Amino acid sequence: MKVGLENLKERARTGDFKKFRTEMSDDITKEPAFDAMPMVRKAARCMKLACEAQKPLIYPDERIVFTRTVGNLIGCASVGNICAAWDMALSQGLLGRKQVALQTLERMRDDPKAVDFLESCIETIDAVLEMTARYAEEARRQENEDLATVLDHVPANPPRTFHEALQSFKIMHSALWLSGTCHVTLGRFDQYMWPYLKADLDAGLLTEAEAEELLAEFFISFNKDTDLYPGVQQGDNGQSLMLGGVTREGRDAVNPLTSMVLRVSYDVNMIDPKINLRVNKDTDLELLREAARLTKRGLGFPQYANDDVEIEALAAHGYDIEDARDYTVAACWEFIIPGHGMDIPAISACSFPAAADKAIREGFAADESFDRIMDRARDNVKAQVELAVEKAEQRLEPAPSPFYSVLMYNCVETGRDISDGGVKYYNYGIHGSGSSNAADALAAVRKFVFEDKTIGREELLDALDKNFDGYDDLFRKLHDEGPKVGNNDDYVDSILARLFDYFADACEAAGNNNQGGIIRAGTGSAMYYVWLVRRGRDKQTEPVVDATADGRRRGDFIGSSLAPSPGVRVSGPVSVLQSFSKIDYNRVCNGGPITLELSDTVFRDEESVEKVAMLIKTFARIGCQQLQINTLNVERLRDAKKHPEQHGNLIVRVWGWSGYFVELDEPYQDHIISRHMLTL
Amino acid sequence: MVGPAGERLVGREYASGELAGILNRQAEILRMNDGGVTFSGGEPLMQAAFVLDVMNRLDNIHVLLDTSGYADEDDFRMVVEKSDLVHFDLKLADPRAHARYTGKDNALILGNLRVLSEMGKPFIARIPLVPGITDTAENLTAIAGTIKGSKGLLRAELLPYNRAAGGKYRACGMEFRPNYDENRDVNANTGVFRKAGIEVKVC
Numbered sequence: 001m002k003v004g005l006e007n008l009k010e011r012a013r014t015g016d017f018k019k020f021r022t023e024m025s026d027d028i029t030k031e032p033a034f035d036a037m038p039m040v041r042k043a044a045r046c047m048k049l050a051c052e053a054q055k056p057l058i059y060p061d062e063r064i065v066f067t068r069t070v071g072n073l074i075g076c077a078s079v080g081n082i083c084a085a086w087d088m089a090l091s092q093g094l095l096g097r098k099q100v101a102l103q104t105l106e107r108m109r110d111d112p113k114a115v116d117f118l119e120s121c122i123e124t125i126d127a128v129l130e131m132t133a134r135y136a137e138e139a140r141r142q143e144n145e146d147l148a149t150v151l152d153h154v155p156a157n158p159p160r161t162f163h164e165a166l167q168s169f170k171i172m173h174s175a176l177w178l179s180g181t182c183h184v185t186l187g188r189f190d191q192y193m194w195p196y197l198k199a200d201l202d203a204g205l206l207t208e209a210e211a212e213e214l215l216a217e218f219f220i221s222f223n224k225d226t227d228l229y230p231g232v233q234q235g236d237n238g239q240s241l242m243l244g245g246v247t248r249e250g251r252d253a254v255n256p257l258t259s260m261v262l263r264v265s266y267d268v269n270m271i272d273p274k275i276n277l278r279v280n281k282d283t284d285l286e287l288l289r290e291a292a293r294l295t296k297r298g299l300g301f302p303q304y305a306n307d308d309v310e311i312e313a314l315a316a317h318g319y320d321i322e323d324a325r326d327y328t329v330a331a332c333w334e335f336i337i338p339g340h341g342m343d344i345p346a347i348s349a350c351s352f353p354a355a356a357d358k359a360i361r362e363g364f365a366a367d368e369s370f371d372r373i374m375d376r377a378r379d380n381v382k383a384q385v386e387l388a389v390e391k392a393e394q395r396l397e398p399a400p401s402p403f404y405s406v407l408m409y410n411c412v413e414t415g416r417d418i419s420d421g422g423v424k425y426y427n428y429g430i431h432g433s434g435s436s437n438a439a440d441a442l443a444a445v446r447k448f449v450f451e452d453k454t455i456g457r458e459e460l461l462d463a464l465d466k467n468f469d470g471y472d473d474l475f476r477k478l479h480d481e482g483p484k485v486g487n488n489d490d491y492v493d494s495i496l497a498r499l500f501d502y503f504a505d506a507c508e509a510a511g512n513n514n515q516g517g518i519i520r521a522g523t524g525s526a527m528y529y530v531w532l533v534r535r536g537r538d539k540q541t542e543p544v545v546d547a548t549a550d551g552r553r554r555g556d557f558i559g560s561s562l563a564p565s566p567g568v569r570v571s572g573p574v575s576v577l578q579s580f581s582k583i584d585y586n587r588v589c590n591g592g593p594i595t596l597e598l599s600d601t602v603f604r605d606e607e608s609v610e611k612v613a614m615l616i617k618t619f620a621r622i623g624c625q626q627l628q629i630n631t632l633n634v635e636r637l638r639d640a641k642k643h644p645e646q647h648g649n650l651i652v653r654v655w656g657w658s659g660y661f662v663e664l665d666e667p668y669q670d671h672i673i674s675r676h677m678l679t680l
Numbered sequence: 681m682v683g684p685a686g687e688r689l690v691g692r693e694y695a696s697g698e699l700a701g702i703l704n705r706q707a708e709i710l711r712m713n714d715g716g717v718t719f720s721g722g723e724p725l726m727q728a729a730f731v732l733d734v735m736n737r738l739d740n741i742h743v744l745l746d747t748s749g750y751a752d753e754d755d756f757r758m759v760v761e762k763s764d765l766v767h768f769d770l771k772l773a774d775p776r777a778h779a780r781y782t783g784k785d786n787a788l789i790l791g792n793l794r795v796l797s798e799m800g801k802p803f804i805a806r807i808p809l810v811p812g813i814t815d816t817a818e819n820l821t822a823i824a825g826t827i828k829g830s831k832g833l834l835r836a837e838l839l840p841y842n843r844a845a846g847g848k849y850r851a852c853g854m855e856f857r858p859n860y861d862e863n864r865d866v867n868a869n870t871g872v873f874r875k876a877g878i879e880v881k882v883c
Contacts, residue, residue: 488705574709605883614713621712 001267004061005216009270012223013649017057017067024053026074039076040400040417043179044120044127046075047403050178051127056138063147064167064218065135066174068225073180078401079419080182081238081330081346082408085339087192089172089407090165093157098125101412114415120402121412128175128403129156135171162206165196166218172407174225179403182230183238183331186273187338190243190257197257208260215264222272231331232527233668235271235659238331244287245278245307248322254287262290266297271651271658275301276329280308281621285613292612296603298631300653303333303593304616309625310335313589317520319425332526332656333561333626334429334591339409342418344396345429345520345590348388349528350506352438352499353558354543355380360445361464364457370450374495377442378502384543385506385519388430391541393514426517429590432503433525433532434558435496436485437565440550443492444482460549467547467554479551479568486564487571488578497582504587523583523625524561524592526655530667533558557671560655561628563595566674573598573678577619577627585625593626593656594619599677600633611680628653637661637673684853696730700737707739716742716764725751728759735762746806749789749796756792757799766803768796771814773822781813790826797830805836811864820869824876835879838868 001009011017028034028049034042055069089097101121108114136151153160154168176184200206206214222239229237243261247253258277265275277291291302305327314324314335323337330336334345359376368376398419405411411422448455455474463471483492500521507519530536534555535544546554550565557566562580564570573596580594602608612629619627630653640647644662652661652672661669694702703717710716717738724731725747735743745763749756749770760766770789772778778786796803805827809815827833841862849856873880 574706574713578706578709611713618709618712622709 001216002213005213005220005268007061008217008220009223009268011059012220012270015224015227017059017069017224020055020057020067020069021071022053022055022069023071024049024074029075038116038400040116040120040402041123043076043078043400044123044402046073047124047175047179048127049074051131051175054131054178056131056135058135058138058142058144058147060142060144062217063163063214064170064221065139065147065151066170066221068174068177068228070178071228073178076180077399078176078179078181078404079342079398080184082341082343082404083185083187083328083330083336083338084172084176084404084407085409086169086187086189086407088339088409089155090168090192090196091158093155093168094125094129094172094406095156096158097406097412098122101125101406104412104415108415111415117400117402117405117417117420118412118415120400121406124175124179124403125406128171131175132156132171159196162193162197162200162211163214165193166214169193170218170221176404176407177225177229179401180399181401181404185238185328185330185336186241187328188243188245188253188326189241189273190255190261191247191253194255194257198255212260212264212267215260216268219264219268219273220270223270226272233654233659233665234663235654236331236657237272238657239272239274240276240329240331240657241273242276242278242328243302244283245305245327246280246311246325248326250325254284259287259290262294262302265299265301266294269297269299269651271299271660274303274657275299276305276333277302278305278307278327279616279620280306281617283617283620285617288613288616289609291616292609295612295629296609296631298600299651300628300630300658303329303656304619304627304629305329305333305335305591306620306623306625306627308620309585309623310589313586313625316586317427317518317589323424329591332591333524333593334522335589337425340423341425342398342423343425343427343429343517343520344392345427345522346526347392347396347428347430349431349433349525349532349542350381350384350388350503350521351434351528351532351543351545352381352432352503353434353441353532353545353548355384355499356438356441357464357545357548358543360441360549361461364461367457370446373445374442374498377438377499378505381499381502382506382509385430385503385510387541389428389510389513389519392428398515421515426513426515427520428513428517429520429522430507431522431524431526431528431590431592432500432588433528433561435499435523436563437548437550437552437558438499439485439492439496440482440565440568441548441552442495443484444478444549444551446495447483447491448477464547464549475551475553477551478549482550484564484568484570485579486568486576488575490582493579493582496579497584500583500588504584520590521588522590522592523588524590524656525558527668529558529560529655529671534667557674560595560671560675561592563675566671570678573615573680574618576678577615577622577624581622581624583625585623588625591626593628594624595628595630595675597630597632597675597677599679600631602680603631608680615680632672632675632677634673634677637669641669641673682852696733697737700734703734703741704737704739707741710741716744718744718746719763720746720767723748723750725755725759728752728755732759732762735759749792750784751788751792753788753792753795757795760796760799760801763801766796766801767806768793768803769806769808770823770827771808771810773819773826777813777819793826793830797832800831802832802834803830804834806839807836808839809841809866809868810860811841811862811866812860815867815869817867817869817872820872824873824878828876828878833878835881836873838870838880838882840866840868840883
C-alpha cells in the first residue's frame with residue numbers, strides 16, 4: 001500500500017486527532033424552553049448543537065474529510081441498526097431532500113405533528129449543510145481549492161464524480177452518528193456507488209488504480225472515531241457493507257465495484273467497514289476466489305449470505321418481493337431492507353440450552369418420556385419468546401429521528417418520522433442461541449438415558465447439580481461420546497431442526513408487535529454466547545444455565561451462532577455445513593451465520609483459495625443461509641493475551657464484527673481461543 | 681494405533697458396507713468440490729480386501745490410494761485397478777539402506793512401482809525427507825532415476841520431516857530413539873528432479 005495510505009492508517013490507529021476533541025455542555029437540555037419541545041424537535045436541536053460544536057478538522061494529506069471533534073453527545077438518542085436509502089440520499093442530495101420537506105410542509109400545514117416533524121428535518125439538514133460550509137471554509141484557508149470545491153457541492157447536491165460521491169456519503173454517514181444513533185450501516189455499496197465510478201472511468205477522469213486509492217482512503221476513514229460509537233465491545237459499531245446479489249428485479253447485481261471492494265478491503269486490512277457478500281449457487285467462481293482471498297486475510301470478511309434461501313424466506317415473512325431482493329445486513333448479520341425498514345432484529349435471545357436444561361430436569365423429576373421432554377422444551381422456548389416480546393414492547397420506545405427519516409424513503413414525503421410509521425417494516429427479531437449445545441444435550445439424554453440406559457436420571461441430575469464434581473467419567477462420556485451437531489448425524493441434527501421449528505412456531509404464535517410487525521426467529525448468538533452462561537447484565541431477562549447434559553460445566557461457553565458445541569469432536573467443515581443445512585430457514589429468517597474457524601495453516605498452499613471458494617459454493621448449493629469463515633492461529637492468540645503490546649494489530653472475528661483482539665474483554669478473548677479449528 | 685498391552689488407543693471398527701454408506705452420504709458434495717476419498721494409514725493394503733470392498737461400494741467418488749507399496753503384488757494390482765490416483769511413497773533407493781532404516785527390503789516396493797507404471801495409473805511419488813537419511817543428493821538422484829519415464833507419473837512431492845512420529849511411539853508405550861537429528865533442516869533438493877525432467881513440488 002502506498003505510503004500516503006499507510007500514514008492515514010497509522011493515524012487512524014493511533015488517534016492523533018483525539019487531542020482536538022471537546023465536550024459539549026448539556027445545559028441547554030435543562031432549560032424549560034427545551035424541555036417543553038416535542039421529542040422530535042429536541043432531537044433536531046441536539047443534532048444541530050452537535051453539528052455546531054463540530055470543529056472542521058482537515059489534515060493536509062486528506063482527500064475525504066470528516067473527523068469527530070465532539071466527544072460526547074447530549075440529549076436524545078435516535079433509532080439505530082438500520083440502513084438508510086443511500087442511493088436516494090446521494091442522488092437527491094440534502095438540498096433535494098429539503099425541497100421535498102418544504103413541499104410536504106406546504107401540503108400539511110394544518111397537521112401540527114407533521115409540521116413539528118418536517119421543520120425538525122429541515123433544521124437537521126441545515127445543520128449538516130452549515131457544518132459542511134465551515135469545512136469548505138477551512139479547506140480554502142488551507143489553500144486546498146480542490147477539496148473546497150467538492151465540499152461546496154456535496155452533500156447539498158448530487159455528486160458529479162466518484163470522489164464527490166464518497167465525500168458526500170462520508171459527511172451524511174458521520175452526521176447520522178452525530179444525531180445520536182448507533183450502528184450506522186453502509187448497505188449495498190456496490191449498487192449505489194457504481195454509477196458514479198463508472199461515469200468517471202468511462203470519461204477517463206479516473207483510472208482504476210486511482211479509484212482504488214480513493215476507496216482505500218474512504219475505507220480507512222471508517223476506522224477513526226469508532227471509540228466514540230456505542231457497542232458491546234470495541235469494534236461493534238455496525239458499519240457493515242453489502243456486496244453482490246441481485247437487483248430489485250432479480251437480475252445479477254455484481255459489477256466491477258464488487259470485486260474492487262474485496263481487493264481494497266484486503267489491502268487496507270482494518271476492521272471497518274465490515275464486508276458482506278451475497279451469493280447463490282451459481283455465483284461466478286472467480287468472484288468467489290476474490291472473496292476467498294479476502295477470507296485468507298483473516299479479518300473474518302466477507303460474511304456470506306445465500307440469496308437462494310434468504311430472498312424467499314423474507315418474502316415468506318411478508319416483505320415485498322422487490323424489497324426482499326434488496327436485502328442488506330444490520331450491524332452483525334441480521335437481514336434488513338435498506339431505506340424501507342425499521343426492523344429491530346435483536347430484541348433478545350432465546351436460550352436453547354436453558355429451554356432444554358429446564359425440560360430435562362423437570363421431565364426427569366416427573367419421570368416423563370423423551371417425547372414429553374421435547375414438548376417441555378417447546379413450551380420453554382415459547383415462554384422465552386413471549387417474555388422477550390413483552391419486555392421489548394415495554395422497553396423499546398422508538399426515538400423520533402428526523403435526520404435518519406430524511407435519509408429513508410417515504411418519511412419526508414408523507415410527513416411521518418421513521419419512529420412513527422413513516423416506513424414499511426417494523427418487525428422484531430430474536431437471536432436463537434446455543435442451538436448445538438441444546439441439541440447435543442437432548443440427544444445425549446435420548447441415547448444414554450432412554451435408549452442405551454447407561455446413565456440414570458438421578459445420576460445425571462445429581463451430576464448437573466454438582467457441576468460434574470465427582471462425576472469425571474460421566475462428564476467425559478457425555479462430552480466425548482454423545483451425538484454432536486457438526487457431524488452430519490441425523491440423530492442429533494433432527495433435534496436441532498426441531499428446536500428451530502419450535503422457535504419459529506413460537507414467533508408466529510406471538511403475533512404482531514405493537515407497531516404491527518411480526519417476530520422473526522434467528523440463528524445467531526451475538527454476545528449471548530457469553531451472556532447465557534455467565535450473566536451479562538444485571539437486569540438481563542434471558543436465562544443463564546449452569547452445567548448441562550451435553551457435557552458442559554458451569555461457565556463453559558456455548559457456540560457462536562451456528563457452530564458445533566465448543567470442544568466437541570466434529571468430522572470437518574463439510575459435515576458442519578451439512579448439519580446446519582437441515583434447519584428450515586424459510587421459517588427462520590432473522591439471520592445468524594454458520595461460524596467456521598479455519599486454522600491459518602490451511603492458507604499456506606496455493607490451492608487453499610480454490611478450496612475456500614468451492615466451500616462457499618457448497619454452502620450455497622446445499623441450502624444454508626449465512627456463513628462466516630474466520631482464520632485463527634491459537635498460538636498467536638495465546639501469546640497476544642500474554643503480551644498484548646506486541647499484538648496491537650491482531651484482528652479477530654468476535655461475532656458479527658471483527659475487532660482488535662487486545663481490545664476485547666477477557667471472556668471474549670477466551671471464547672475465540674476455545675473455538676474449533678478446522679482444516680480443508 | 682495399539683498400546684503396549686495391545687489395547688486399541690485410537691480407531692473404530694467399521695463393516696465395509698457401513699463405511700461406504702458414510703462416505704456415500706458426502707458423494708455429491710465431494711463431486712461438487714472436485715474432491716474424493718483417500719485411503720491412507722498406516723498402510724491401507726494391510727486390509728486390502730476390506731479396502732477393495734469399500735471401493736466397490738462407492739457411488740462414483742474419486743478414489744485416492746496412499747500407500748508405501750509394501751504389499752502383495754496381487755493385492756496391489758486389484759486395489760490400484762479400482763483407484764483413480766495413487767500416492768506412492770519412496771523412501772530409500774538403496775536396498776541395504778532401506779533394510780537398515782525401515783527394517784524391510786525394498787524389492788517388493790520397487791516391484792509394485794513397476795506394476796504401477798505398467799498399469800499406467802496416474803500417480804504421485806511421495807518422498808519423505810528425513811534429515812541426513814533420505815534427503816541426500818545420492819538418494820534423491822537414485823529415486824529420480826527410478827521413477828523417470830514411469831507411465832502415469834504426474835510429479836514428485838518432497839515431504840518435509842514430520843515430528844509426529846515421536847509422539848506416536850510414546851503413545852504406544854515405546855521409546856523413540858531416532859538415529860538422526862530431528863532438528864536439522866532438511867534438504868528439499870528439487871534440482872535433482874528438474875534435471876531429470878520430472879515435475880516436483882515441496883509440500
